[in-house]
Amino acid sequence: MHPLEHFWPFIAFGAMVVAAIGFSIIAVTFPSILGPRKTHNEIKDSAYECGLPATTGTPARFSVKFYVVAMLFILFDIEVVFLIAWGVLYRKLIKPEGAGGLGWAALAVAVIFLLILEAGHIYAWRSGALDWASWRSRPQQEPRA
Amino acid sequence: MAFYVLQMEIAVVVLAVLGLLAGAFWPKHTSLIRRGLAEGALVVLVASLFLVFPQHHALFGGAYVLDRFAIVFKQVLLGAAALVLLLADAHEPLRKQGGTEFAALVLLATAGMMLLTSANDFIFLFVALELVTITFYVLNSFLRGESRALEAGLKYLVLGALSAGFMAYGLAYVFGAADSLNFGDIHHALHDDKTAQGIYLFGFALVLLGLGFKLAMVPMQIWAPDVYQGAPTPAAAFLASGSKIAGFVVLLRLVFADVFPPAWEAQPVVLMALAALTLLYGALGGLAQTDVKRLLGYSSIANAGFLLLGIAAGGDFGHAAVIYYLVQYLFAVIAVFAVLTVVANAHDTADRHTLMGLHRRSPLLALALLLAMLSLAGVPPLGGALGKFFVLVATVMRARIDPAFYALAGVAIVGAVIALFYYLRVLRGAWADPAPDAAARITVPWTVRVVLYICMAGMLFLGIWPQPLLALATRCLH
Numbered sequence: 001m002h003p004l005e006h007f008w009p010f011i012a013f014g015a016m017v018v019a020a021i022g023f024s025i026i027a028v029t030f031p032s033i034l035g036p037r038k039t040h041n042e043i044k045d046s047a048y049e050c051g052l053p054a055t056t057g058t059p060a061r062f063s064v065k066f067y068v069v070a071m072l073f074i075l076f077d078i079e080v081v082f083l084i085a086w087g088v089l090y091r092k093l094i095k096p097e098g099a100g101g102l103g104w105a106a107l108a109v110a111v112i113f114l115l116i117l118e119a120g121h122i123y124a125w126r127s128g129a130l131d132w133a134s135w136r137s138r139p140q141q142e143p144r145a
Numbered sequence: 146m147a148f149y150v151l152q153m154e155i156a157v158v159v160l161a162v163l164g165l166l167a168g169a170f171w172p173k174h175t176s177l178i179r180r181g182l183a184e185g186a187l188v189v190l191v192a193s194l195f196l197v198f199p200q201h202h203a204l205f206g207g208a209y210v211l212d213r214f215a216i217v218f219k220q221v222l223l224g225a226a227a228l229v230l231l232l233a234d235a236h237e238p239l240r241k242q243g244g245t246e247f248a249a250l251v252l253l254a255t256a257g258m259m260l261l262t263s264a265n266d267f268i269f270l271f272v273a274l275e276l277v278t279i280t281f282y283v284l285n286s287f288l289r290g291e292s293r294a295l296e297a298g299l300k301y302l303v304l305g306a307l308s309a310g311f312m313a314y315g316l317a318y319v320f321g322a323a324d325s326l327n328f329g330d331i332h333h334a335l336h337d338d339k340t341a342q343g344i345y346l347f348g349f350a351l352v353l354l355g356l357g358f359k360l361a362m363v364p365m366q367i368w369a370p371d372v373y374q375g376a377p378t379p380a381a382a383f384l385a386s387g388s389k390i391a392g393f394v395v396l397l398r399l400v401f402a403d404v405f406p407p408a409w410e411a412q413p414v415v416l417m418a419l420a421a422l423t424l425l426y427g428a429l430g431g432l433a434q435t436d437v438k439r440l441l442g443y444s445s446i447a448n449a450g451f452l453l454l455g456i457a458a459g460g461d462f463g464h465a466a467v468i469y470y471l472v473q474y475l476f477a478v479i480a481v482f483a484v485l486t487v488v489a490n491a492h493d494t495a496d497r498h499t500l501m502g503l504h505r506r507s508p509l510l511a512l513a514l515l516l517a518m519l520s521l522a523g524v525p526p527l528g529g530a531l532g533k534f535f536v537l538v539a540t541v542m543r544a545r546i547d548p549a550f551y552a553l554a555g556v557a558i559v560g561a562v563i564a565l566f567y568y569l570r571v572l573r574g575a576w577a578d579p580a581p582d583a584a585a586r587i588t589v590p591w592t593v594r595v596v597l598y599i600c601m602a603g604m605l606f607l608g609i610w611p612q613p614l615l616a617l618a619t620r621c622l623h
Binding site: 116119122123126127 | 162165166169170
């Protein structure tokens with residue numbers, strides 16, 4: 001039996017780690033040593049080197065209002081996760097109490113949960129989180145002649 | 146499932162949700178709704194006094210227990226929430242911001258604290274604790290126009306997240322060692338298994354660190370002065386009263402359930418060291434403060450030290466002393482914050498100059514400040530004096546078995562004497578310094594007046610006739 005046999009998996013793993021680190025060091029350092037020097041000027045540094053000159057910056061700007069929508073989406077999306085656990089067990093839970101289920105209570109708990117969610121939804125709706133522009137800042141419509 | 150066991154928590158959550166919806170539907174009547182929420186909390190409190198609770202009821206597979214200890218503290222926390230809601234209605238910057246969200250969030254935090262008093266399982270404890278902590282992230286930075294409030298909210302958020310991380314990490318070790326997270330099983334699971342006890346000790350220390358954030362205990366105390374100073378005054382009042390009480394209730398529950406590591410049974414060295422450090426940090430750090438809200442942050446740390454001392458000393462009397470201390474502390478600290486709610490300047494901070502000549506500008510506020518500061522300092526005949534006295538008695542009783550506690554009692558006395566200096570310095574500003582010429586008389590809104598009368602009555606009653614509460618505290622233990 002080879003004396004290193006027990007350690008073989010560790011040696012292989014260690015060799016792979018060394019190889020991976022070594023390769024990434026080489027990949028990062030060699031091009032900057034061996035490669036041609038970069039030239040910098042306005043045309044070279046633009047997003048599209050050939051073609052029409054860019055008129056705006058590269059990072060696209062989007063309305064900050066998206067964060068409320070995104071937050072609400074995540075909130076209501078996550079709640080579904082809680083319902084999945086309930087849904088998977090629904091057939092068992094809905095059996096009458098004598099047969100090892102909870103009977104109507106199984107349905108009632110989920111309805112209560114959804115009612116709480118709905119209260120949150122109504123709250124978000126009424127306080128204007130779903131409106132793109134708040135009522136006050138909306139331009140008043142001109143009365144038609 | 147017996148959901149009537151949860152009736153108090155359900156009532157509070159329903160109240161909070163109704164408050165939110167009402168505020169969204171009738172934005173013109175928010176002040177009325179806010180006051181309605183405060184009164185609703187009081188109604189739940191009064192109703193709970195007449196309800197007959199089942200004794201020793203458990204829910205959710207033993208994760209939730211309802212015993213006398215839990216019920217009493219649920220009522221105490223509800224009372225604190227009602228007082229804080231009354232303060233929030235009188236607080237000028239919060240009124241200007243409008244809305245019922247602040248009140249609803251206070252109620253949701255209260256629901257979390259009430260769940261904490263019943264927690265009998267580490268997962269349940271963690272979830273309830275996060276409910277409290279996350280609502281406080283919002284409450285502390287509620288005045289989002291103030292950079293100080295944002296700073297307070299950010300500091301609380303970063304340290305809160307860190308402590309939640311510590312706690313979750315510790316829970317993994319606790320589960321690994323004990324194979325259960327239920328308080329009832331852990332003691333047996335660790336019996337005679339030295340390896341498991343070692344792992345458990347490490348896990349429990351991390352859990353204690355996570356809990357220490359709520360208590361403002363020494364390695365996790367650094368946020369307290371900054372957050373107390375920057376947060377809206379009613380939020381700081383709730384942080385100092387409700388949040389701290391809930392944290393210590395959990396710690397007491399851990400003691401009652403024998404969840405403390407077996408290695409600490411003979412001598413809780415870690416707890417003793419933490420108590421001494423917390424006491425000294427709070428006492429020494431407060432000396433150089435000029436802002437009264439900031440000072441209260443240090444005072445809160447010093448008081449946490451006293452409470453930890455009571456828990457370390459242990460014994461039935463030690464635990465009863467901690468319960469007594471928590472209740473009297475509630476009155477004193479809310480009274481101070483009630484005064485500051487009215488007096489604090491437009492930026493919602495209160496340096497010593499804002500209190501100058503208070504006895505001329507509003508005798509009621511000056512009297513309330515006097516009683517509250519003396520109670521915090523431990524001057525008889527106020528509740529704070531007896532709270533400190535009972536804790537010291539418990540320490541000396543323990544010291545007969547374990548002489549190291551004599552040293553702790555000495556540290557506690559030194560800490561109390563140092564703290565006396567900064568409490569009295571605030572009073573000198575309010576009572577001896579002349580009022581600035583421009584300062585007008587202060588009119589105290591009736592909501593704050595109600596809070597002040599209740600707190601002053603509480604402090605005096607507990608200081609003069611402590612037997613009823615002490616008897617109740619002793620009954621809570623069994």
